[in-house]
Amino acid sequence: MRKRKVFVIGDSISIHYGPYLKNFTKEQFEYDRKRGPEHALSDLDKPIGDNGGNSSKVLAYLINEVAKGVKYDILLINCGLHDIIVNLKLGKKQVEFNEYKSNLEKIIELAEKVSNKFIWMESTPIFDEIHNEISTENHRYRKDLKEYNSFANQLMKKKNISVIELHDFTLKYCPEAFLDHAHFTDEMRKLQAAFIIINVKKFLGILPERNELINAGYPYGKAAEGIPMGDASIEWKRSNPDIVLYKPAGNESYDNDNEHFLVIKAPMSDELIATWTQSSCEGRGDNHLVIARSSDGVKWSEPKYIIGVKPGTSEKQASWGFPVVSIKGRIYFFYTKEIDIFDNNRQGSGAMGCLYSDDNGFTWICGSDIPMPRSKYDNPDLKYPKNWIVWQLPIRDVNNKYIVGYTLVTSIAHRQLYPMWVHADSRSYFMRFENIDDNPKPEEIDIRWLPNDDYGLESPNRTYENMSTNQEPSLVLLPDGRLFVTMRTMTGYMCYSVSDDNGETWREPEILRFKDNGEGIKHPLSPGPIYKVSNGKYFILYHNNEGEHLGFSQFKESWELNEANFFRNPTYISTGTFMKDAYQPIWFSLPNKLFDTDDIAVGPKKTAEIATYTSYIEWKGKRILWYPDRKFYLLGKYLRKQDFID
Numbered sequence: 001m002r003k004r005k006v007f008v009i010g011d012s013i014s015i016h017y018g019p020y021l022k023n024f025t026k027e028q029f030e031y032d033r034k035r036g037p038e039h040a041l042s043d044l045d046k047p048i049g050d051n052g053g054n055s056s057k058v059l060a061y062l063i064n065e066v067a068k069g070v071k072y073d074i075l076l077i078n079c080g081l082h083d084i085i086v087n088l089k090l091g092k093k094q095v096e097f098n099e100y101k102s103n104l105e106k107i108i109e110l111a112e113k114v115s116n117k118f119i120w121m122e123s124t125p126i127f128d129e130i131h132n133e134i135s136t137e138n139h140r141y142r143k144d145l146k147e148y149n150s151f152a153n154q155l156m157k158k159k160n161i162s163v164i165e166l167h168d169f170t171l172k173y174c175p176e177a178f179l180d181h182a183h184f185t186d187e188m189r190k191l192q193a194a195f196i197i198i199n200v201k202k203f204l205g206i207l208p209e210r211n212e213l214i215n216a217g218y219p220y221g222k223a224a225e226g227i228p229m230g231d232a233s234i235e236w237k238r239s240n241p242d243i244v245l246y247k248p249a250g251n252e253s254y255d256n257d258n259e260h261f262l263v264i265k266a267p268m269s270d271e272l273i274a275t276w277t278q279s280s281c282e283g284r285g286d287n288h289l290v291i292a293r294s295s296d297g298v299k300w301s302e303p304k305y306i307i308g309v310k311p312g313t314s315e316k317q318a319s320w321g322f323p324v325v326s327i328k329g330r331i332y333f334f335y336t337k338e339i340d341i342f343d344n345n346r347q348g349s350g351a352m353g354c355l356y357s358d359d360n361g362f363t364w365i366c367g368s369d370i371p372m373p374r375s376k377y378d379n380p381d382l383k384y385p386k387n388w389i390v391w392q393l394p395i396r397d398v399n400n401k402y403i404v405g406y407t408l409v410t411s412i413a414h415r416q417l418y419p420m421w422v423h424a425d426s427r428s429y430f431m432r433f434e435n436i437d438d439n440p441k442p443e444e445i446d447i448r449w450l451p452n453d454d455y456g457l458e459s460p461n462r463t464y465e466n467m468s469t470n471q472e473p474s475l476v477l478l479p480d481g482r483l484f485v486t487m488r489t490m491t492g493y494m495c496y497s498v499s500d501d502n503g504e505t506w507r508e509p510e511i512l513r514f515k516d517n518g519e520g521i522k523h524p525l526s527p528g529p530i531y532k533v534s535n536g537k538y539f540i541l542y543h544n545n546e547g548e549h550l551g552f553s554q555f556k557e558s559w560e561l562n563e564a565n566f567f568r569n570p571t572y573i574s575t576g577t578f579m580k581d582a583y584q585p586i587w588f589s590l591p592n593k594l595f596d597t598d599d600i601a602v603g604p605k606k607t608a609e610i611a612t613y614t615s616y617i618e619w620k621g622k623r624i625l626w627y628p629d630r631k632f633y634l635l636g637k638y639l640r641k642q643d644f645i646d
Contacts, residue, residue, distance in 0.1 A: 003028065003029055003030045004028075004029050004030070004073035004074060005029065005030040005031075005032060005072060005073045005074065006021075006025055006029045006030065006031050006032070006073070006074045006076065006200065007032050007033060007072040007073075007074065007075050007076070007115075008021070008031075008032075008033040008034070008076045008077075009033070009034050009052045009058055009061065009062075009075070009076070009077045009078070009079075010033070010034075010052050010076065010077065010078040010079070010121065011051060011052055011053070011078060011079065011080075011081050011082060011123075012051050012182075012183065013078075013081070013124050013182075013183065013184070013192075014033070014052070014076075014078060014121075015033075015051060016183060016184065016189045017189040017190070017192040017193040017196070018031075018033055018193075020189055020190045020192075020193035020194070021193040021196055021197060023193075024193055024194055024197045024212070024215070025197055025200075028206075029073075029074070029200075034051075034052055034061065052077075052078070052079055053079070053082050054079055054082035054083045054085075054094050054095045055079040055080070055083050055095055055099075055100050055103035055104060055107065056095055056099070056103055057079075057082075058077065058079045058103075058107055059103050059106055059107050059110070062107060062110040062111060062114065063110065065110075065114050066110055066113055066114055070114050071114060071115070071116070072114055072115040072116070073115070073116050073117065074115065074116070074117045074119065074200060074204070075111055075114065075115035075117070075118050075119065076119050076121055076164075076196070076200070077107065077111055077118070077119075077120060077121065078120070078121035078122070078123060078166075079103075079107075079123075080100075080122075080123035080145070080148045080149060080152065081123045081124070081126070081140070081145070081182065082094055082095075083095035083100050083148060084126075084140050084141065084144040084145055084148055085138045085139075085140055086138060086139045086140065086141070086144075087137070087138055088136075088137060088138065088139060089137075093144070097147060097148070097151075100148055100151070101151060101155075104151070104152060104155055105155070108155070108156075108159055108161065117162075117203065117204065118161055118162075119161070119162045119163070119164060119199075119200065119203060120152060120153075120156045120161055120162070120163045120164070121163075121164045121166050121196070122149050122152070122153065122163065122164065122165055122166045122167040122168075123145060123148065123149055123166075123167060124166055124167055124170045124182075124184070124192075125142075125145070125167055125170055125171045125174050126140045126141070126142050126145050126182060127142065127174065127175055127178070128140075128141055128142050130175060130178055130181060131181040131182055132181075133181075134180060134181035135181045135182075140182070145167075149167055162199075162203040164195070164196055164199040164200075165199075166192060166195065166196070169191075169192070169195050169219060170184070170188065170192060173188055173191070173217075190215065191215075191216055191217045194212055194215040194216035194217070195216040195217075195219055197212065198212055198213065198216055198219065202231065202234055205237075207234060207235070207237060207238055208230075208231075209598065210226075210228060210598050210599050210600050213228035213229075213230070213600065214226070214228055220232075221606075223565065223566075223601035223606035223607070223608065224552070224561055224565075224566060224601075224606075226550060226551075226599070227550075227565075227566055227599055227600070227601050227606075227608055228600055228601070229600070229601050229602065229606065230600040230601065230602050232248075232250055232602050232603070232632070233250070235597075235600065235602045235629075235630075235633075236629060236633040236635065238596075238597055238598060238600070238629075239595045239596070239597070239610060239627075239629055239635065239637075240637075241629075241635035241636060241637055242624075242636055242637055242638045243297065243298055243624070243635060243636030243637075244633070244634075244635055244636075245274060245292065245294075245300045245626070245634040245635060245636060246258060246292065246300065246303060246633065246634040247633050248603075248632060248633075253280040253281075253604070254278075254279075254280055254286065254311050255278055255280075255303070256279075256280055256281065256603055256604045256632065257278065257279045257280060257281050257282050257284075257603065257604060257605060257631055257632070258276055258277075258278050258628055258631060258632060258633070258634050259276060259277055259282065259612070259613045259628050259631045260276055260277040260319075260320050260321070260391055260613045261274065261276045261613055261614065261615060261626055261627065261628050261634055262274070262275050262276065262321075262322060262323065262392075262393055262615045262626075263275075263615050263617050263624075263626045264323055264325060264393065264617070265325075265617065265619065266293065266360055266361065267325050267326075267329035267330075267331065267360065268329050268359075268360040269295075269360055270295065271293050271294060271295050271360075272293065272294045272297050272617070272619060273291060273292075273293050273323070273331075273360075273361050274291065274292045274293070274294075274300065274626070274634070275289060275290070275291050275306075275321055275322075275323055275333070276289070276290060276303075276628075276634065277289060277318075277319050277320055277321065278290050278303065279309075280604060281603075281604035281605055282605055282631060283347065285309070285317065285346060285347070286308075286309040286311075286317070287308055287309060287317040287318060287319040287338075287347055288305060288306070288307065288308025288309050288310065288317070288318055289305075289306040289307050289308050289318045289319075289321045289333070289335060290303035290304060290305055290306060291303065291304050291306055291361055292304070293361070297619060297620065297622065297624065297636070306318075306321075306333070306355065306364055307335075307353075307355060307364070307366070316337070316338035316339065316340075317338040317346060317347055317350075318335050318336075318337060318338070318353060319335060319336045319338070319347045319348075319350075319389075320335060320336045320389050320390060320391060321333050321334065321335035322334055322335070322390045322391070322392070322393060322394070322404065323393070324394055324402055324404075324433060324436055326436050326437045326438070326439050327437040328437065328438075328439045329358070329360075330356055330357070330358055330439045331356065331357045331360070331361050332354060332355070332356045332436065332442075332445075333354070333355040333356065333357070333364065334352055334353065334354055334370065334390070335352075335353045335354075335355075336348065336349075336350045336351075336352070336353070336388065336389055336390075337350045337351045337352065337353030337369065338350045339351055339385060341383060341384060341385070342384070342385065343378075343379050343384040343385060343386075343387050343411050343412065343413075344387045344409060344411065344412055344417065344424075345387075348387050348388070348389055348409065349384075349385050349386070349387045349388075350385050350386075351369040351370075351372075351385055352369060352370040352371075352372050352388075353369055353370075354366075354367040354368065354369065354370050354442040354445075355367065356442065367441065367442030367443070368441075368442045368443040369442075370442065370445060370447065372386055372388070372449075373449050374386075375408060375454055375456075376454060377408060377409075377410040377411065377414060377425075377427070377456075378408075378411050379411040379412075379413040379414075380413060381413070384411065384413075386408065387408065387409035387410070387411060388406055388407060388408050388409070389406060389407050389409075389472075390404055390405070390406045390407075391407075391472055391527065391613055392404060392405065392472075392473075392474050392475070392529060392615075393615060394433070395475050395476065395477060395532075396477065397432065397477060397483065397502055397503070398477065398481040398483075398502055399502065401432050401433060401434060401436075402432065402433040402436055403430055403431070403432040403433070403450075403475060403483070403502075403503060404430065404431060404475070405428055405429065405430050405472070405473025405474065405475055405485060405487075406428070406429055406430070406431060406473070407426055407427075407428060407429075407471040407472055407473070408426065408427050408428075408429050408456060409424050409425070409426045410424070410425035410426065415467075418464070419557075419558050419559070420554075420556075420558070420559050422469070422490060422525045422554050422564065423461060423463060423464060423467070423469065423490070424469060424471075425461075425467050425468060425469070426468065426469055426470060426471050427455070427456025427457055427458055427468055427470050428456055428457040428470050428471065428472075428473040428485070428487050429449065429450065429451070429456045429457075429473075430449075430450040430451070430473070430475075430503050431447050431448070431449055431450070432447065432448045432450060432502075432503060433445065433446070433447055434446040434447065434448055450503040450504060451499075451503065451504060451505055451506055452504050452505065453505070456468075456470070457470050457473070457485070457487065457497055457506055457509050458470050458508075458509065459487065459489035459490070459491055459495050459509050460490075460491065461490045462490050462491055462492060462555065463490065463555055469489055469490040469525065470487050470488075470489050470495065470509060471487060471488050471489070471525070472487060472488050472527050472528075473485045473486070473487050474486045474487070474527075474528065474529040474530050474531075475530075476530050476531065476532045476538055477532070478498075478578060478585055478586075479536075479578055479580075480580065480585075481502075482498055482499060482500055482585065483498070483499040483502065483503055484496065484497075484498055484530070484585060484586060485497050485498075485499075485506075485530075486512060486528050486529065486530045486540060487509060487528070488523065488524075488525050488526055488527060488528050489509075489525065490525055490547075490554065491511065492522060492523075492524070492546030492547055493511040493512065493520040493521060493522055493523055493546070494511075494512040494521045494522075494523040494528040494540070494542055495509045495510060495511055495512055496509065496510060496511075496512040496584070497509045497510070498585060510584075512540075512584070512588075513584060514574070514587065514588045514589075514590065515579075515582070515584070515587040515588070516579075516582050516583050516584050516587070518587075521540070521542055521544075521574070521588065522542070522543075522544055522545055522546045523542040523543055523544070523545075523546075524543055524545060524546065524547030524548075524554050524564070524567050524568060525547060525554055525564065526543055526564070526567075526568045526609070526612055527541075527612050527613055527614070528540065528541065528542050529541055529614060529616075530576070530586075531616040533618075533623065534618055536578070537575050537576060537577060538575070538576030538577075538578070538586055539573055539574065539575050539576060539639075540573070540574050540576060540588060541571055541572070541573055541594070541611055541614060542571070542572055542574070542591075543567065543568055543569065543570065543571060543572065544570070544572045544591050544593075545567060547567055548567060549566060549567035549569070549599075550566060550567075550599060552566040552567050553567070554567060562605075562607075564609070565601065565605065565606060565607035565608060565609055566599065566601075566607075566608050566609075568607075568608075568609035568610070568612055569595075569596065569597050569599060569608050569609050569610050570593050570594075570595060570596035570597070570610070571593075571594050571595040571596075571610050571611035571627075572591040572592060572593050572594060573591075573592050573594040573639075574588040574589045574590065574591060574592065575588065575589045576588045576589075594611070594637075595610045595611050595627070595629075595637075596610070597609070597610050597629070597630060601630065602629075602630040602632050602633075603630050603631060603632035605630075605631055605632075607630050607631060608630060609630060609631065610627065610628075610629050610630060611625075611627040611628070611629075612628060612631070613628055613631075614626060614627045614628070622638055623638065623639040623640075624636050624637070624638060624639070625637045625639055
């Protein structure tokens with residue numbers, strides 16, 4: 001396949017970063033530029049050979065190229081630094097501002113004739129006090145550069161021409177990056193070249209690789225060493241979604257964290273309804289619940305606030321909501337409701353709040369809180385609420401009753417809080433809604449709390465003895481009427497359990513394996529859901545690592561930052577088949593990578609995780625997996641035949 005050619009017409013700055021740009025582009029592009037380096041390098045301030053010079057010389061060059069019938073794939077042009085040179089003897093610029101404006105208009109016209117893609121590059125910074133002390137015959141001034149750059153940028157924007165903002169990028173490293181009055185150190189040249197190729201790829205619809213962002217000096221920021229921040233305007237493309245449900249605007253901090261993403265069929269219309277927990281950033285204290293809807297599953301309404309914190313108010317948080325739809329069409333919405341006092345932390349400690357809607361989710365009535373039984377792991381002081389969370393949609397059990405799992409975290413009254421949140425003494429429990437299909441008032445809802453022994457499902461913590469870390473149970477119903485649950489743990493593996501009596505009692509949790517006596521399914525402390533497919537199959541999502549990735553680990557004694565942001569990636573899928581006579585009743589196919597952020601972070605949480613807190617629905621012949629990408633974007637993926645390995 002022919003490589004596209006990148007051709008550069010620029011000043012001496014471009015001559016310097018040219019070799020690096022050539023090297024960075026060699027895998028995907030051919031690099032070339034205006035010729036004659038042996039002459040240009042003899043005096044970088046004189047526009048000969050490689051040096052494109054001022055706008056008049058660039059214009060003359062392009063006129064000649066048009067006459068020759070030249071055609072470039074990608075044309076990069078810069079001019080401006082020579083235009084603003086003031087000859088002290090003559091007392092005037094090489095190209096005055098009005099002539100520069102006229103030249104640029106003509107350059108654009110010709111550049112578009114000789115190229116398939118024309119990209120403009122800003123002129124790099126000038127510091128008066130540095131430049132004019134070294135250069136005694138010719139001066140340049142920052143104010144002139146600002147005027148010329150500003151006009152060029154506005155003109156390019158008006159003409160829908162892409163601009164590489166090389167000035168502001170370089171300015172971050174100045175004045176230390178200067179080699180002389182206008183040129184830059186070798187390290188700065190390398191950074192400029194990497195930044196240019198990142199932008200060229202962006203304008204061509206190609207996402208940058210992680211190493212390209214690192215080579216460019218983390219142009220969008222650094223989440224951790226080796227983990228660059230990505231360009232939030234394009235990073236949503238990285239996982240190749242089929243549906244974009246929600247992208248934060250980026251300038252409104254209130255909506256920049258989006259997670260616990262659940263999608264259901266609307267009970268009174270042929271629509272989908274999505275609900276999720278939104279905030280400025282996880283843990284910042286402004287959680288609120290929102291809802292969006294779609295008639296085709298592709299185009300979605302803007303999210304509508306339901307309950308929780310509003311900007312500039314003193315409302316309490318509403319977190320981790322999950323909808324339950326009765327047979328009669330009422331939508332109940334249960335959530336962790338912050339109250340005036342909390343136990344372990346504000347967003348995971350609270351009452352069980354309840355809203356309900358009788359008009360398909362357009363309006364909501366605030367009902368009574370749901371009483372929750374006290375456990376021996378709760379704070380003995382009854383004024384403190386439980387530490388609990390539900391994250392999955394309920395399923396129908398063998399008796400067609402809704403049942404859902406929840407995590408119970410032990411109160412600090414019983415056990416100390418450890419430095420890292422991953423070491424939380426915790427267990428999995430279940431609640432079954434006995435009469436929800438009768439549309440009871442919230443105070444009349446009958447819930448059976450399971451299992452019946454108050455011990456919950458436990459898994460040993462690999463770091464701390466006598467501690468259980470077992471969380472976020474995800475349920476499916478087996479063909480023989482048993483319940484099967486997967487859970488996240490601190491063992492380094494996904495764990496599972498089975499109930500023969502509809503959740504009253506459970507097997508001791510064990511490591512989930514690909515099959516009986518097979519290899520364990522590696523997974524860190526991260527949501528590990530299981531879903532049932534209408535064809536009788538199942539599938540699980542997991543990260544295929546034990547909690548260690550790129551040097552980040554959930555087993556370290558202490559963290560300087562939230563390392564879970566970096567080992568919850570990539571995400572794999574395996575298809576499950578029910579095995580009637582097996583000890584582990586579902587056997588799974590080998591790992592198939594489904595999503596990968598390439599270890600590039602996005603969002604206020606600065607996380608590279610993906611597909612944590614997902615949901616799955618089958619609708620209008622489509623199997624749709626809904627997933628947060630870096631807890632920032634909300635996306636959808638059609639699961640096709642190749643994703644289900646038999």
